Amino acid sequence: MKKVWWKEAIVYQIYPRSFCDSNGDGIGDLNGITSKLDYLKELGIDVIWLSPVYKSPNDDNGYDISDYEAIMTEFGTMDDFDKMLSEAHGRGIKIVMDLVVNHTSDEHPWFVESRSSKDNLKRDYYIWKEGKNGKEPNNWGSAFSGPAWKYDEKTDMYYLHLFSVKQPDLNWENQKVRKEVFDMMTRWCKKGIDGFRMDVISLISKPEGFPDAKVVGLYGDMNICANGPKVHDYLKEMNQKVLSKFDIMTVGETAGVTLDEAKRYANSEGSELNMVFQFEHMNLDSGEKFKWSTKHIPLVPLKENLTKWQLGLDDVAWNSLYFCNHDQPRIVSRLGDDSDEFRELSAKCIATCLHMMQGTPYVYQGEELGMTNTVFNSVDDFRDLESVNAYRELIESGLYTKEDMFPKIAHKSRDNARTPMPWDTSENAGFTTGTPWLALNPNYNKINVADQLKREDSVFHYYQKLIQLRKEYEIIVYGKYELLLPDDEHIFAYVRTLGNQKLLVVCNFSKTEQKFDFSGYENAKVLISNYDGNISEKATLKPYSAIALLLDNAQKM
Incomplete structure (x- = not known):
């Protein structure tokens, strides 16, 4: 398998509006990010994926761009961006920009x-x-x-407009459009950025003839536009004219992607993108008709899905590993246990399970703190366009009552991920001296950076160790994957293999004790554990316990 830097990197996504506000207007900005680069350096990440900071009327939180080569006034200036880029590079941190070219703002x-x-x-x-x-x-x-x-x-x-009415779709059939986009990307690369995360890039080629969708509902069936007839042609052209000319990282957000399509997008020949985001595992807790629900992610289907992608892309493409981003509610509230008793244990368990797989891991701001979903008291608390529209239209349609719909929206709203970063216990959690654009999670007094940094047993320090291990052991990055106990409803266990080296990962995703047979690993080295790490041949796994065991003959990177 070809070794390249972006396979070995750990990416940290920043949602600028909610990360750190430097000027007291209640909105996070570029200078705020620059002020926290030492924090990210301490965590150990290699790459920042920066959600859009371009000029925008902000109908969809910056994903409606009115000028690709100017900075949104609320976030600062291009000089502020250049300073941030320089300061990040000075700390060995790369910057990947969010590229939104399926659509623009209607004010472009x-x-x-x-x-x-x-x-x-x-x-x-x-x-x-x-x-x-x-x-x-x-x-x-x-x-x-x-x-x-x-x-x-x-x-x-x-x-x-596949999204907001203020987000008209670009016509990628037009060669002039493609040239405008490629020229703009080239100028950003020459400025010194280190790659692109490509928003809904699988939708840029529309189906010929624009036929009616078979499924008609309140929400668009994105699959009718996903993986269109010329999408791979367009990306190969993009690769040829821009991407291949720079040593950068690319990841495509590919709505409706299948395993076979992903093998084309992220092929090992490097003719299109480095990797893609797929969403199958993030839809396992959706409702029957829509994504809105209060369900918990079921473990057996999750294991089945992640294993499909681990095995399916092995040697032919590359995985991206994520549970959280700006569009996803907090994973501790979806897959773990956000109670005081088990929040940190389950956050560490989830992190262990994900970061020990093959692929490039993504950490979303606050994930390294074990942040949870927030509290919404009424629909007026939502800022997310998708949540507000869904609440209104699904109730008006008569499909749901307000009483039934509100908890579903509250659980799955994108606003859960967008609450401001809690830096300390001061007023507004040290995020701003003004009024935050979105209310802070009320639990910031107990979940914040200052508390996490001073406690050696914190989620932050656990992530720090996971990140460091990935840089030390080649098997964590490149090893083959094999699932154990596929039908177990509580334990997620798998083996990674590289040559004659083996790594065993065992995670108990329940609040009850479980049994696991560690035969053959009694003398293995404990790389990481969220308990004491002692094992016997037939061990009892404590609630939300996670452990990674390495046989002694493994070689370091």
């Missing part, structure tokens, strides 16, 4: 021109269609609810 100059007239030179930068029988061109729905088409009176046509 390209779209302002495009909608001005049918014969404007930029008309075909976006997807415009005539209506059918006085209605939308087809029955596609937006991911943020409602139709995926917006009628524009000025030219008596509809434009496509």
Whole structure:
């Protein structure tokens, strides 16, 4: 297997609006990030994935971009960005930018021109269609609810927006659009950034003829636009003209991706991307019709799914390892136990299970603290466009009552991940001296960076050790994977193998004691454990215990 730096790296995602506010306006910013780089250096991460900081009207928290080469005023200036980039590089930390090129803001100059007239030179930068029988061109729905088409009176046509009405989709069929995007990416690479995380990149090639979707509901069936007929052609062109010219890292957010498609996106030949984000494991706690539910992620299906991807991409592509990001509720509240008794133990258990697999691990801000879902008292507490729209439309549709819908939205809302980073126990958790744009998680008095740093047994220090182990032992990065006990409803156990070396990982995902047979590993070295790490041949696993055992003949990197 080819060894490259991005396979061995640990990525930390920063959601700038919620990370650290340097000027007291209640909104995190670039200078705030720069002020906390020493914290990230101490954690041991190698790469920052920076959620969008480009100029934006902020309809979808920066994922609606009005200028790809300017900084959102709330976040600072391009000089602030350059300083952050330089300071990060000075600490050996790389910066990966969020690239949003399936759509722009409707305030982007390209779209302002495009909608001005049918014969404007930029008309075909976006997807415009005539209506059918006085209605939308087809029955596609937006991911943020409602139709995926917006009628524009000025030219008596509809434009496509798979997300917000203020996020019109770019027309990738247009070679000029592709050139504009590739030239913009090249300029960022020449500025010195270290790669791109590509937002919904699997949606850039729309199906020929724009047929009706088979599934018609309140939400768009993204699968009809996922992995379209020319998506791999476009990415190969992007790779040829931009990506291959720089030593950078790329990861694609690929809604609707299958294992076979992922092998093409992230192929080991390197003709497209380095890796992709798939979502199958994050949908295991969804409701029957929508993602909204109060379910817990079931362990047996989770093991089955992660194993499918571990084995399926082995030697032919590369995995990205994640449970948390800006779109996902806190994993301790979904898979672990966010009670005071088991929160830290289950956070460490989850981290062990994920970080010992093959792939590049991603840590989302606050995950290293064991942050939990927050508390919502009413719908007025939500800031996330998806949550607000879903709550309103699903109740208006009569499918749910307010009493039934609210706890589901509260549990799965993206706002759970976006509460400000709790730095200490001072007012507003040291995030801001002003009024936070989104309310802090009320538990910041007990879950915060200051407390975690001073306790050797904290979740932070456990993550620090996991990260360091990955840099020391080649088997953790490159070893083969084999699942044990596939049908066990409480234990997630697997073996990693590299040559004649073996690594055993055993995690008890329950609040009750479980039995596990450690035969053959009695004399193995305990790499990490969230308890004392002592084992006997037939051991009792304590609640949410996790242990990684290495046979003595393993070689260090």
